[in-house]
Each structure stands twice: as C-alpha cells, then as structure tokens.
Amino acid sequence: MKLNEIDTPAVLIDTDRAEANLQKFQTYADNHSLTVRPHIKTHKLPRFAKRAIELGAIGITCQKLGEAEVMADAGLTDIFVPYNIIGKAKLERLIKLNERITISVTADNETAIRGYSEAFAGRDKPLTVLVECDTGMGRCGVQTPQEALLLAKLIHKSEGLIFAGFMTYPKTGAVEANEAFLAEAEKLAIAAGLDPRIVSNGGSPDMWRAHEVKSATEHRPGTYIYMDRFQVAKGAGTWDDCALTVLATVVSRPTENRAVVDAGSKVLSSDTFGMDGFGKIVEYPDAIISSLSEEHGTIDVTSSKEKPKVGDRIRIIPNHACVVSNLFDSVILISGDTVVEIAPVAARGRVD
C-alpha cells in the first residue's frame, strides 16, 4: 500500500527516522556510560519499546500503571513508573505488576510511602521505590536534598520497601542546578549509609547534555524517538529527524491567504509550549497554523509563495508528538512512501 491510499487525517510514523533516533541516543549514552530507560509515552507502541531494549536500553518508563500494564502484557519486563501511586485500587494493581515483572515507582511524600508499605509489607517481593526530586521543574518532587534524604530514610526503614535512589524530571535548560541537587542528595544518602544505586534523569530537550549530570546513572528520554516542533526549537533534533507527521487534506480556501485542513485540536492537540502556531507544515514552511477548532486547522498562507488548493494533502510536524499519539487509535508506519503497517496505539488513553 502506498501513502496516497491513506485517507486523512492520519498519523504517519517514518520508521527509518524513528530507528535512527533510537540508535543515535543509545550510542551517545553508551559512549558516556549512561543507561537508557526510554519513556514510552511518545509512541505507546510495544514494538518500539522492545526495539529500544534490543538496542541496549535497560528497561522502559511508563507514566501511569495503565501504560505499564499494557507494556507488561506485551512482554516488557522492567518498567519504572515515576509517579506517586495513591489509593487502594491502584496499589492492588501495583502488587500484581510487581509479582510478574521488575517494577519500580517513586514517592515524594510520606502518605505515598505509607501506602506502599501497607500494601507490600509481608509480601515475598518488596517494592522498589525512588525519591522524586524537584530540581527546578516545579511539578512533583521534594524541594531540597535534605528532604530527599528524609524520605530515603523512611523508605529504607519501611517494611516491604527497598530504597533504590533518586529521580527527577528536570527543568529544561537547568542542567547545572539539576546536577547540584542530585549530587547533594546522593552524597547525603551515602553518608547516611543508604545505597542510591539509581539516579534517574529525564527529558529529551537537554538529552545531549545528559552526561553533564554526572550523578545520574540513567536517562529517560521520551520524545527523542519521534522528535517534534518543540524539540527542534530546543535544538534536540532537526526537521529531518522528525518521524511523526500528521497527514491532512485542505478542505477550504475561503480567502486568498486562509486555508483550512481536516486536522484540528482532536488531531494536533492545543499544546503550544509557548510557541506561536500549532505545527510546521512540511510543504509550506512559511505558513502558520494560526488556530484550531476540534475538526478544523486554520492556516495563514500569507507568507507562502505557492498556496495550497482544496483537495491538496499536506504533512504537519506537530508541536508535541506524544499527545498526537494519544489521540489516534492507530498510526501508519511508513518507509518512504510505502505503508509498512497500520499499528494500533496499544497504550493510548491509559490515564490511570
């Protein structure tokens, strides 16, 4: 099947680019003695999780238990869920996952740790827990290395739990502050007789500087496999590295300088990451996707010399690839203009 037989809107994955992106970061990490634990949130496809493992990744990262369950069912055996798992229903699912694969989680508060301990005390296999650190991102995580140490000690002494180290999702660009926090937490833990054997750093925007975070033992890149407009803006890759594009059709040309395509926020999402517009059009690089409704993408083609006509098909590099994967039941795997396979997005919509 050829690409021109695919109806729109559709998500295309250039498998050659995805493979090259996986290989490139694995090689970088190998050169810096850093282990790789890719985040599956970007692709949500077991095949790419497995391929990363074949290339040398130590395991994978999932953000929610639902994603981990899908990946465990598909045969993945070492999964890190860097999240506070709260509540009886989820702890029961965590117990089941821990019985069949190697799983680890995080905590950034005492309530989470007490919950883990109550669930895992007396079980044959303890739960591996890392302390989440907020090294600048302003999301979850303890605020100081001293707080990190307190939670590390609490995990260490809690029945049913094993303290394994520290984890962060860092603020983009704040490499030095990230390293300073993690190094101090590691030092305090070792001085207290603990063993922080894993220090897990993450993110694609600064991934080529991952080796500068010398305390980190592993890195968790996600978007690196597909890249997107934001990663290109941050210098993590180039337009030619972008493996995910949205195929769309021009359905309306109401004015000289306006085009409307059949891909709106239900396809591209409203994520902007502070950038202007909602994606880059491969064939019309000077055009601006100026607004989205759910089923319409409105494009300003004022600066485009050639203008699209109704019925033309275009390819869009989205601002944020991961959220696009989550909006489609299946993606079209391609090599050049040939359709390799239509793949169900196995872990789509797993929000709990």
Place this chain on the structure above:
Amino acid sequence: MKLNEIDTPAVLIDTDRAEANLQKFQTYADNHSLTVRPHIKTHKLPRFAKRAIELGAIGITCQKLGEAEVMADAGLTDIFVPYNIIGKAKLERLIKLNERITISVTADNETAIRGYSEAFAGRDKPLTVLVECDTGMGRCGVQTPQEALLLAKLIHKSEGLIFAGFMTYPKTGAVEANEAFLAEAEKLAIAAGLDPRIVSNGGSPDMWRAHEVKSATEHRPGTYIYMDRFQVAKGAGTWDDCALTVLATVVSRPTENRAVVDAGSKVLSSDTFGMDGFGKIVEYPDAIISSLSEEHGTIDVTSSKEKPKVGDRIRIIPNHACVVSNLFDSVILISGDTVVEIAPVAARGRVD
C-alpha cells in the same frame, strides 16, 4: 455503586443536569419557533442524541463522517455534517450514509460541489447540500452573501444535488453581523428563484440570543448539554449547570502552595480559549490549575484557605467539555453520588 468506588482520573456526567440543560434549550427554541439540531461532539453518546430527539430536536449534527456513522449505527436517522467532504474514500462513505438515513452536508467551494455532484449524479437519492457562510468566525465559509448565492446556484444546477439553504458557525458575540449576512444571502437566493428552506445557526455561547438571528430556522448547540468553564465565562450557563466534571486525586503537595493531581493534558486537554488556567476546582474555587503536563495537573492553592492533602479527591470543571469527552474510552454517568452506568464514548476519536 457509589462515586467513592470510582478510581481516578475519571469523567463524571451528572445526568440530572444534562437532562435539565437539554430541556431548557428545547423549551427556549420551541418558544421562538426555532428547530434544534444538537451537535453530538460534546457527548459523543447515542443516548443523549436520542434523548434530544425525544425532547423535540429535529435531528443531530456531527462534524465528521466517522461520528455520523457511529450515530447512524445507533439508530439516529437525520444527521447534518456541516463540513466539506473531500476525496473519493469519504464520498463513498457519504453515498452509503445517504442511502440509509437522511443526511445533509455543506460546501464552501466549487471543488467540494463538483466532488459531490460526480459522486451523486445518476443516483436514486440526491445529496442535500447547504452553503457554509463565514459570518465572522474566520474559519470555513464563503466571505459574502454574493459568493453564497453563486455556490447556491451551482449546487442547484449540479446533477445529483439539492440546494437546501445556508449554514454558519458564528463568531461569539457577533449576533447582528451574523444575522445581517444570513438575511442577505437568503434574500438573494429567494430573488434568484432558489429555496433556502434551512438557515442553520450554531454555537452555545450565544444560544440564548439565537432568536435574534431571525433568518435562522434551526440552531445547533453542542456544549449546552454539559456546559463548561468557557460557557460559564460567556454567560451561557452557571457553575450549577455544569454536568461534566473530572474526578482527580491529589498525588503530591511539594510546597505549601502547590498541589499536583493525576489529571493532566491527557485528561483536561490544553484548551484555554484565552482564559487563565485549565479548569475550575469545585472544592477549591480559589485555586488555579496553573499548568498541565500529560499526566500531572499543577495547582496553585495560594488563595485557598483550606488546602488539599495527598489522597484527597477533587472535581474539576474543565475549560472545554467536548475535548475531555474525546480523551476517555468511557464516562461515568451519575445521579447525585450514585453511579448510574459506565458508558463507552461511542464516537470518541472519530476524526475522519
């Protein structure tokens, strides 16, 4: 089953409020001799489409053929798809739909009309086509009543097609300009010997002013069934009318004034419609959902006297209800604190 047995994140639909919202607008429309053709994009559930029909709606609106196919399969028999349907694959699907139910579509350009005519010429049942007018929204639609007339004439003389009137999705607040455009288009069409029997207006923000658009014969409200933060901001409803809430759990309290919940952009979407924050928290009305990652919602509780603790459950009224429906495989129908049913979102993800 009680609400406290539902794990998070989950989408709750207050069925009593949804019913009241459907009834209230139908009564208003009846009082103004306006027919109602609700847009199913907000709920994507056949049950609510059918209930609107029972209450007096003339038919339903779907934005894409995929939604119309789901609704036709569920027994809906009169569906308007206000979209330019472009390309062979979609026209074949449109032919099939037209054979089994009453369907109508729009066009705002000659390419679309020629495609319709080529597909429907010589068939037993012609295709009903309305002309889409841009009365201020700046999306699809012809730019002037004169252009609308030209396309109306083209449809009228095209084999296999029936011209039925005009359609718009108006700019919020531009009620007078909307009416002026539609009235002129209608006048021109009648003067040319055409029969614009349907003039279809839409949108929830200005729905209580629908009667001021005197040319319109029908109105297509969508969000009115659930309401949301944007509709409340526009005065279309009150907080107490909001039928869709997201149930979430506080998973982290990293600082005095920061809380993080397990509902991020994969649950609430990044839609802001120009508003600050990503939703209203029912229990903490002074809190601000300041940023979203895919699986984290970060909340500023500086202005909240009482602060939530880890494990607390909260309910969020999202900025935009429709996109939240599209992110969940199923929603929890409730009445008070009782779970009535867990309903699959039948038309979720139908983007083509």
